[in-house]
Amino acid sequence: xxxxxxxxxxxxxxxxxxxxxxxxxxxxxxxxxxxxxxxxxxxxxxxxxxxxxxxxxxxxxxxxxxxxxxxxxxxxxxxxxxxxxxxxxxxxxxxxxxxxxxxxxxxxxxxxxxxxxxxxxxxxxxxxxxxxxxxxxxxxxxxxxxxxxxxxxxxxxxxxxxxxxxxxxxxxxxxxxxxxxxxxxxxxxxxxxxxxxxxxxxxxxxxxxxxxxxxxxxxxxxxxxxxxxxxxxxxxxxxxxxxxxxxxxxxxxxxxxxxxxxxxxxxxxxxxxxxxxxxxxxxxxxxxxxxxxxxxxxxxxxxxxxxxxxxxx
Numbered sequence: 055x056x057x058x059x060x061x062x063x064x065x066x067x068x069x070x071x072x073x074x075x076x077x078x079x080x081x082x083x084x085x086x087x088x089x090x091x092x093x094x095x096x097x098x099x100x101x102x103x104x105x106x107x108x109x110x111x112x113x114x115x116x117x118x119x120x121x122x123x124x125x126x127x128x129x130x131x132x133x134x135x136x137x138x139x140x141x142x143x144x145x146x147x148x149x150x151x152x153x154x155x156x157x158x159x160x161x162x163x164x165x166x167x168x169x170x171x172x173x174x175x176x177x178x179x180x181x182x183x184x185x186x187x188x189x190x191x192x193x194x195x196x197x198x199x200x201x202x203x204x205x206x207x208x209x210x211x212x213x214x215x216x217x218x219x220x221x222x223x224x225x226x227x228x229x230x231x232x233x234x235x236x237x238x239x240x241x242x243x244x245x246x247x248x249x250x251x252x253x254x255x256x257x258x259x260x261x262x263x264x265x266x267x268x269x270x271x272x273x274x275x276x277x278x279x280x281x282x283x284x285x286x287x288x289x290x291x292x293x294x295x296x297x298x299x300x301x302x303x304x305x306x307x308x309x310x311x312x313x314x315x316x317x318x319x320x321x322x323x324x325x326x327x328x329x330x331x332x333x334x335x336x337x338x339x340x341x342x343x344x345x346x347x348x349x350x351x352x353x354x355x356x357x358x359x360x361x362x363x364x365x366x367x
Contacts, residue, residue: 058094
């Protein structure tokens, strides 16, 4: 989501500014790249497709995208109807400049579309060779369980991944979704592992916003910044100071210590942020440190299942 068209979000990097990020990721051995049709209203897929097309062999990386939110205006241009899924995939393939998408994910649950219609449409994309694997993103565990059941009951291709909202200040996924995924053998690839930068110290209790993104992220304003969140941040900053490492590395290392987590979906607006994420692989937190990081958490309302779409004005 960090790459595409700055008109969509002020902190998004354009094609030229994004390319060094892809280069650095590949140098580190990162081989999984996640985007969505609605990011920068299609431009993110174009930037991603061009960069990877120039820098890597198509079969050496895993390319993921998503469908649900509108890229165009019109009554049939959003949701998970068979019409929109099939057309959305074809459009994504064109923007990405590829013949197939490795992991095609439903960006959110669509209560207006029958589960069987959604599952069958996705299955048809795999059978047509346009998609290799299927994934899903934030929804209730009962909804995901139902989708898994319907696909299995009909012999259709199953979801292999869940991209859910999960980090040190939002842990409601531990109640049902992560245990469900572990039971069903589904990979968990959380989005917003740094709480949209909050866990790096980008905001203060007195309202100071220290980065371009924190000053222009209305979605984050609606999800975080309760007093208990700042207490978690305090613990992260304490551990990072004691360790002599960056707060982001502590937050990533905690996430990687959680059973069932495959890998976080990271977003970087500076090349150094990619280095920080990779460095977290070598950080092994002690049980005492994990306890300190987790202790201040308080239950939250469900957040992130209905992410708003912001179109350019």
